Amino acid sequence: MANERFDLVIKVGGEGGEGVITAGDFLTETAARAGYWAVNYKSYPAEIKGGYAQSTVRVSSERVYSTGDSFDILCAFNGEAVEKNMVFLKRAKEESKPKVLVYDSTDYQPVEELENVIYYPVPLSELAKDVMKAYITKNIIALGVLSELFEIPEKSIKDAIKAKFMRKGERIVEMNYKAFDLGRQYVRENLKKVDPYKFPAPQEPQDVVIMEGNQAVAKGSIAAGVQFYAAYPITPATTVGNYIVNDLIKRGGWLYQAEDEISSLGMALGASFAGKKAMTATSGPGISLMSEFISYAGITELPIVIVDVQRGGPGTGMPTKHEQADLFICAFGGHGDFPRAILAATTVEDNFYLAVEAFNLAEKYQIPVFLMTDGALAIRSEVFPTPKVEQREDGKIIVRGQIPYGVEEIEVVNRWIYNPEEDKEGRFKSPTGRFLRYKTDTPDGITPMAIPGDPNAIHAITGLERTENTDPRFTPEIRVKQMNKRFRKLQTLLREDAARYYKDMRIDSDNADVAIISWGLTASIAREAAKRLREQGYTVNEFYPRLLWPIKAEVFEEFASKAKRVIVPETNYHGQLAFILRATTNLKDLISYVAYRGEAFIPKEIEDFAKMAIEKDIKKGWFTPSDVYGTVVGAI
Amino acid sequence: MAVLTAKDYRSEVEPTWCAGCGDFGVLNATARALAELQKDPAKVVGVSGIGCSSRLPLFLKGYNAHTLHGRAITFAIGVKVARPDLDVIVFTGDGDMFSIGSGHNPHVARRNLDITIIMMDNKVYGLTKNQISPTSRDGQYGSLTPYGNIDGHINPIMYMLTFGATYVAQTYAGNLKHMTKIIKEAISHKGLSFVNIISPCPTFNKFDSYKYYKNHLIDINEDLGHNEIDNFNKAMEMAIHWDDNYRDPNNTKAHIGVYYKVEKPTYHDRVKEVQERLGREDSIQNLINVCKPKAI
Ligand SMILES: Cc1ncc(C[n+]2csc(CCOP(=O)(O)OP(=O)(O)O)c2C)c(N)n1
Ligand code: SF4
Numbered sequence: 001m002a003n004e005r006f007d008l009v010i011k012v013g014g015e016g017g018e019g020v021i022t023a024g025d026f027l028t029e030t031a032a033r034a035g036y037w038a039v040n041y042k043s044y045p046a047e048i049k050g051g052y053a054q055s056t057v058r059v060s061s062e063r064v065y066s067t068g069d070s071f072d073i074l075c076a077f078n079g080e081a082v083e084k085n086m087v088f089l090k091r092a093k094e095e096s097k098p099k100v101l102v103y104d105s106t107d108y109q110p111v112e113e114l115e116n117v118i119y120y121p122v123p124l125s126e127l128a129k130d131v132m133k134a135y136i137t138k139n140i141i142a143l144g145v146l147s148e149l150f151e152i153p154e155k156s157i158k159d160a161i162k163a164k165f166m167r168k169g170e171r172i173v174e175m176n177y178k179a180f181d182l183g184r185q186y187v188r189e190n191l192k193k194v195d196p197y198k199f200p201a202p203q204e205p206q207d208v209v210i211m212e213g214n215q216a217v218a219k220g221s222i223a224a225g226v227q228f229y230a231a232y233p234i235t236p237a238t239t240v241g242n243y244i245v246n247d248l249i250k251r252g253g254w255l256y257q258a259e260d261e262i263s264s265l266g267m268a269l270g271a272s273f274a275g276k277k278a279m280t281a282t283s284g285p286g287i288s289l290m291s292e293f294i295s296y297a298g299i300t301e302l303p304i305v306i307v308d309v310q311r312g313g314p315g316t317g318m319p320t321k322h323e324q325a326d327l328f329i330c331a332f333g334g335h336g337d338f339p340r341a342i343l344a345a346t347t348v349e350d351n352f353y354l355a356v357e358a359f360n361l362a363e364k365y366q367i368p369v370f371l372m373t374d375g376a377l378a379i380r381s382e383v384f385p386t387p388k389v390e391q392r393e394d395g396k397i398i399v400r401g402q403i404p405y406g407v408e409e410i411e412v413v414n415r416w417i418y419n420p421e422e423d424k425e426g427r428f429k430s431p432t433g434r435f436l437r438y439k440t441d442t443p444d445g446i447t448p449m450a451i452p453g454d455p456n457a458i459h460a461i462t463g464l465e466r467t468e469n470t471d472p473r474f475t476p477e478i479r480v481k482q483m484n485k486r487f488r489k490l491q492t493l494l495r496e497d498a499a500r501y502y503k504d505m506r507i508d509s510d511n512a513d514v515a516i517i518s519w520g521l522t523a524s525i526a527r528e529a530a531k532r533l534r535e536q537g538y539t540v541n542e543f544y545p546r547l548l549w550p551i552k553a554e555v556f557e558e559f560a561s562k563a564k565r566v567i568v569p570e571t572n573y574h575g576q577l578a579f580i581l582r583a584t585t586n587l588k589d590l591i592s593y594v595a596y597r598g599e600a601f602i603p604k605e606i607e608d609f610a611k612m613a614i615e616k617d618i619k620k621g622w623f624t625p626s627d628v629y630g631t632v633v634g635a636i
Numbered sequence: 637m638a639v640l641t642a643k644d645y646r647s648e649v650e651p652t653w654c655a656g657c658g659d660f661g662v663l664n665a666t667a668r669a670l671a672e673l674q675k676d677p678a679k680v681v682g683v684s685g686i687g688c689s690s691r692l693p694l695f696l697k698g699y700n701a702h703t704l705h706g707r708a709i710t711f712a713i714g715v716k717v718a719r720p721d722l723d724v725i726v727f728t729g730d731g732d733m734f735s736i737g738s739g740h741n742p743h744v745a746r747r748n749l750d751i752t753i754i755m756m757d758n759k760v761y762g763l764t765k766n767q768i769s770p771t772s773r774d775g776q777y778g779s780l781t782p783y784g785n786i787d788g789h790i791n792p793i794m795y796m797l798t799f800g801a802t803y804v805a806q807t808y809a810g811n812l813k814h815m816t817k818i819i820k821e822a823i824s825h826k827g828l829s830f831v832n833i834i835s836p837c838p839t840f841n842k843f844d845s846y847k848y849y850k851n852h853l854i855d856i857n858e859d860l861g862h863n864e865i866d867n868f869n870k871a872m873e874m875a876i877h878w879d880d881n882y883r884d885p886n887n888t889k890a891h892i893g894v895y896y897k898v899e900k901p902t903y904h905d906r907v908k909e910v911q912e913r914l915g916r917e918d919s920i921q922n923l924i925n926v927c928k929p930k931a932i
């Protein structure tokens with residue numbers, strides 16, 4: 001069976017607090033235990049208690065990066081979940097495969113039979129209340145139902161249940177097994193399977209981890225050697241801190257809950273100045289508050305990692321919704337001109353490795369580095385190959401794994417610390433013996449730092465323009481030299497490091513029908529659209545850069561030259577990446593394809609637009625899914 | 637190590653203050669205090685915001701940081717938490733600390749971070765050329781309040797006591813000896829110490845002059861017998877008393893002396909407890925492997 005291709009999307013929906021999310025997590029873990037890959041896209045209600053929650057789990061025999069266009073199977077824990085998904089169910093009649101609706105018949109009765117929808121009523125609530133005498137077992141009964149109906153490997157799912165409840169004792173495990181078996185039994189006694197969906201037999205499980213997006217940021221930062229994390233709670237970034245706090249303490253570091261985001265970044269910069277790798281994570285409003293300190297980090301040349309888990313803006317915007325509209329503020333926020341770098345993750349797995357890379361760039365170039373993710377990535381979980389971290393005797397740390405953007409390994413970088421032994425000729429000392437923290441004549445613009453405690457390199461830092469030995473001074477000559485020094489670091493970055501983040505590029509043809517450049521979560525969705533277009537005979541070039549600032553123009557220009565049109569799908573209004581590319585490259589004819597409704601694209605929307613662009617010979621402009629479908633759509 | 641003198645704590649940068657600025661005195665007293673304590677200049681970190689007063693750490697030798705207006709405390713906390721072995725001193729002004737940066741004061745104090753805050757109180761915004769500050773007197777003229785201050789003022793001593801500072805004192809830039817003694821005590825204090833220094837700005841605040849203070853100072857410990865300095869209520873009473881005086885400057889006197897001093901566990905003491913409780917994990921791989929499906 002190992003070669004049989006398998007790809008199934010199961011969505012569980014219902015009231016938040018009814019175990020909907022847990023059920024999705026169980027399915028994800030079951031997939032991992034049965035030797036398959038899984039991506040689990042979750043959404044929690046915006047309310048603290050109650051409200052609609054859902055978990056969409058795509059299980060596959062191949063790595064997949066999106067949860068697809070829609071579900072194959074919907075397990076609805078209440079009537080609301082059916083209603084919320086009615087658009088998808090109604091669309092089943094246009095699709096080749098049927099959709100399956102497993103629903104809680106205690107709460108819901110279908111009013112009409114939809115075409116190409118298969119109904120499996122199960123009185124989930126009644127079974128939980130009357131048979132199990134424990135309403136909380138409803139989600140486990142549902143898992144039993146799904147397991148029996150779709151041959152989800154019983155052992156894998158039971159192991160997942162046991163792993164979760166082991167801590168609570170044998171009795172609790174037994175109760176959940178009983179609930180699970182009850183679900184299975186109900187199906188055997190009451191339902192006849194008429195749908196085509198089934199899990200293949202389990203395979204030998206691979207060496208994998210299951211992580212949520214924010215957890216991957218936390219783990220990657222730990223691998224990079226972060227020692228200080230300053231936090232101020234904000235959806236959807238808070239859980240980076242939740243995930244990192246204990247690990248950080250066990251690694252000798254500390255998480256400080258600040259009084260606001262201005263403080264978070266101030267504290268993190270203080271820790272960086274004191275010699276430690278430091279970070280903070282926030283979302284749009286927090287980045288706005290941090291702007292002044294971002295600029296300060298730029299002029300003082302302090303290494304710092306700022307994670308922006310984007311949410312829907314502007315203002316308080318849509319805190320629980322997906323959007324990628326902070327590229328402008330990350331690239332341009334903060335007053336004055338200063339160098340910085342932006343990395344953006346397309347998947348949970350990316351989050352892990354790019355967190356390491358963000359620290360590397362920050363420490364090497366002594367600049368603020370943004371790691372951009374978003375709210376959907378934050379809570380999505382993925383099964384991916386276990387990253388390997390080698391801590392060598394000599395202190396070197398090497399991170400390996402199936403690094404998604406195509407690099408072999410990442411060696412953890414530590415900042416250049418001044419060592420008088422290496423500076424016998426006094427290159428970094430003034431004639432009077434003062435430390436030249438900001439010497440302007442190094443070829444790469446990078447100069448050694450010194451950390452408090454070292455008597456050889458005592459110096460002060462200031463946000464004022466300053467001389468090589470950090471005294472405030474604003475003469476035109478000093479100003480120009482210092483500016484050039486700081487920006488030379490970005491030129492070095494483009495020369496020495498940018499290529500690492502430009503490897504996720506695929507060229508089908510030198511004159512492709514369409515080329516796609518995308519970033520963040522949208523890239524992982526565009527990838528699937530590209531695959532489908534290719535299956536339909538189109539030639540498609542793809543480029544998913546992980547480095548969004550600075551921009552190496554020639555790489556983008558060359559990529560674009562090999563296609564008839566370039567589409568840049570992203571979820572913000574301006575088409576922010578396309579906007580930046582038009583400004584920094586000679587590419588003026590880019591097609592912005594944007595959605596700003598608070599939800600991610602689905603692959604079909606990008607696929608359909610690409611076909612429209614090809615048919616109508618569109619070469620530039622600004623489009624939304626409404627231009628394709630004639631109406632504002634949710635996830636269509 | 638050779639014995640260091642006050643001069644050894646001064647950097648090569650020459651102060652840019654106006655002649656007669658009170659901040660010169662604060663700089664001298666700080667250098668003296670550090671010399672008397674024989675602190676290692678490489679392990680003293682002075683952190684400041686923006687203002688005339690906030691320039692001070694640039695004139696001291698050390699790993700000092702001149703940061704953003706109002707944000708010195710945040711940066712200082714990062715330094716101290718990352719490196720508890722360093723002596724961290726915040727140098728700030730009345731505008732820097734109690735206007736733009738006032739949101740940070742409760743939090744640094746309640747956590748009892750082992751940091752010293754030295755505020756140069758000239759009751760005016762000096763660097764931006766004469767605007768009223770949160771400690772300005774009633775009726776004081778500022779460039780944006782040409783009609784005379786109607787905004788009311790705050791009492792920094794009362795605030796810092798309320799927020800939980802464990803050492804609170806006031807001194808005067810014209811009294812080098814008293815200042816040096818207080819700064820020394822504050823640096824040596826384990827926990828959050830706050831020193832308010834009355835520091836005349838002869839350029840913009842003509843009222844709070846050396847001449848005025850010559851006859852309008854009183855030592856609360858020596859002259860008013862405030863000796864129960866571990867008694868919070870008494871310290872508060874003293875602070876209120878000063879505030880009353882402040883309202884009628886011609887008939888009353890401003891305080892110098894120690895209001896309050898108690899020993900309490902510092903933030904770092906508690907951090908250490910937590911670190912010991914949680915233990916250490918040497919293997920990064922182990923921390924990643926917890927994300928694998930659990931072995932059954
Ligand atoms: C964000 C920001 N806003 C405004 C300023 C301008 N500014 C510089 S110093 C200062 C007031 C300083 O007053 P104080 O702290 O009392 O210092 P002093 O000059 O009186 O010693 C202001 C408003 C600034 N540097 N940064
Ligand atoms: S303006 Fe006032 S505070 Fe500033 S340096 Fe001059 S005297 Fe000192």
Ligand SMILES: [Mg+2]
Pocket residue numbers: 687729730731756757758759760761762769
């Ligand atoms: Mg002032």
